[in-house]
Amino acid sequence: MITLYDIPSRLAQKAWSPNVWKTRYCLNFKQLPYRTEWVEYPDIELKSKELGVRRPSLRRPNGAQAYTLPVIRDSNTGTSVADSFKIAEYLDRTYPNPRKMIFPHNTAGIQAPFARSFAANMRPIMNLIIPPECDMLNPRSAEWFSRTRVEIFGLAKLEDMLPKSAADYKREWAKVQDGLSKSAKWFAKNERGGPFIMGPEPCWADFVVGGYLMWMRCVWGEESEHWRDVLSWDDGRWAKFVVGLKKYENVV
Ligand SMILES: N[C@@H](CCC(=O)N[C@@H](CS)C(=O)NCC(=O)O)C(=O)O
Secondary structure (H helix, E strand, O other): OEEEEEOOEOOOOOOOOHHHHHHHHHHHHOOOOEEEEEOOHHHHHHHHHHOOOOOOOEEOOOOOEEOOOOEEEEOOOOEEEEOHHHHHHHHHHHOOOOOOOOOHHHOHHHHHHHHHHHHHHOHHHHHHHHHHHHHOEOHHHHHHHHHHHHHHOOOOOHHHHOOOOHHHHHHHHHHHHHHHHHHHHHHHOOOOOOOEOOEOOOOHHHHHHHHHHHHHHHHHOOOOHHHHHHHHHHHHHHHHHHHHHHHHOOOO
């Protein structure tokens, strides 16, 4: 059995974290049995060490190192793996179902830079999404998240990340749209019609995009203007994409 370690939110489905969603999509796609164990932010380092994760998986913008989720523990092999990309590689290597490869045709080498370029396109979302993300967490995680972000970004308070005026906010939101549109052009090159980057079956690149979209949907809510915007952008490409990913959204 595989255990997936994830950070809980106060939402009904609990799962919200973009990086952990990448892994959950992988597990659901490969139809591997697993269960989720919830870990609050301040407990991630201790839990990781307990599981035998040897080193931190993140270097922060201020240079500090941090342990992160997702982590998986696979009791079938006695292995713990941190970092969503490394977990995806581990899952393909350990459970190589030829019809369910996260990196079909050995594409890890080209999907890794895809994910980095996508994240770069989406960089403008950070200042908009991090402050409200905090409201979705349980109190211990919220306190810890807010305090560490204030430190990392050298702020007086978390809300200082937000644009100062409505006009500034609009400009920043337009940059998020622009970032997704750049990525939409990559998807449009697939002549098999999608909804995914390689056609009807998803792969790592799709789970990366899906993780971001899930994050936005969780933080702002399905009824929000933000989410309605996203679904309308790029001629409804993301609306179709989200429908396509739905069957991999089980939280167990
Ligand atoms: N490169 C890592 C990044 C993981 C990551 O940043 N996870 C966040 C949750 S979305 C985390 O655990 N952050 C802990 C922290 O910031 O202290 C991956 O893809 O797994």
